[in-house]
Amino acid sequence: MSLTKIGLCSRALLKIGAHTISSFDEGTAEAEVSNNLFDGVCDALLSSYPWSFATAQMRLPRLMAQPIADFSYAYQLPGDFLRALSAGTGNVGRGVRYRIQEKRLHTDLDEVVLSYIYRADPSDYPAYFSQCLISHLAAEFCVPLTESASRAEAFQRVAEKELQRARTIDAQQQTPQAIDLDGLINVRY
Structure with a gap:
């Protein structure tokens, strides 16, 4: 129920x-x-x-604004985002170096797949x-x-x-x- x-x-x-x-x-x-x-x-x-029922993966949309330092690209986090678990690229959901800052994900790759906990x-x-x-x-x-x-x-x-x-x-x-x-x-x- x-x-x-x-x-x-x-x-x-x-x-x-x-x-x-x-x-x-x-x-x-x-x-x-x-x-x-x-x-x-x-x-x-x-x-x-990392609850199984509240875990998702998503290809993140890249933002036009670039980070000031340390990383080349910024990505928009999902609206229901609570916590990052890992980031990857292509068909792999982990292995990418990243940082969450200013409600965005920063990394050096031009494509990112985020594994995350969402607000179920x-x-x-x-x-x-x-x-x-x-x-x-x-x-x-x-x-x-x-x-x-x-x-x-x-x-x-x-x-x-x-x-x-x-x-x-x-x-x-x-x-x-x-x-x-x-x-x-x-x-x-």
Whole structure:
């Protein structure tokens, strides 16, 4: 069952013993806290790990303006960009030297493929991530709504365990990456 932002916040509110919400604009403390904290908590959690459901690749459009120093070209980052994982060229998604600066990707290559974490829609979250996010939201909502730092710390410990569990499940969604030893072996000679 996919959840909306309101559904995720309502479940987090239930965990801390608060009233659920049906809208961010309903004028309650729960709605105000949910509206103000949801996006930041969600983006931070999405950015914290290369989640399989929130990972994409894209050929970036080159900008006319060039970087002032260090690199030859600047590229526009996607609108839903949260974090870069790697950059490549052609049919390879990694191996290119780059830097993210001024909300642009700078590199010396005239074509770039970016592998990145994007802001996925809550309806696309798998159950393991939704549960992890609900736990993190509960930890964040706890102090402003219950004024109990000890309860917030307890919820934070639960949230960290949920994060470990979610990462483990997500890591099993793909073939493990082999360690590239060529660079290490070549250094010896």
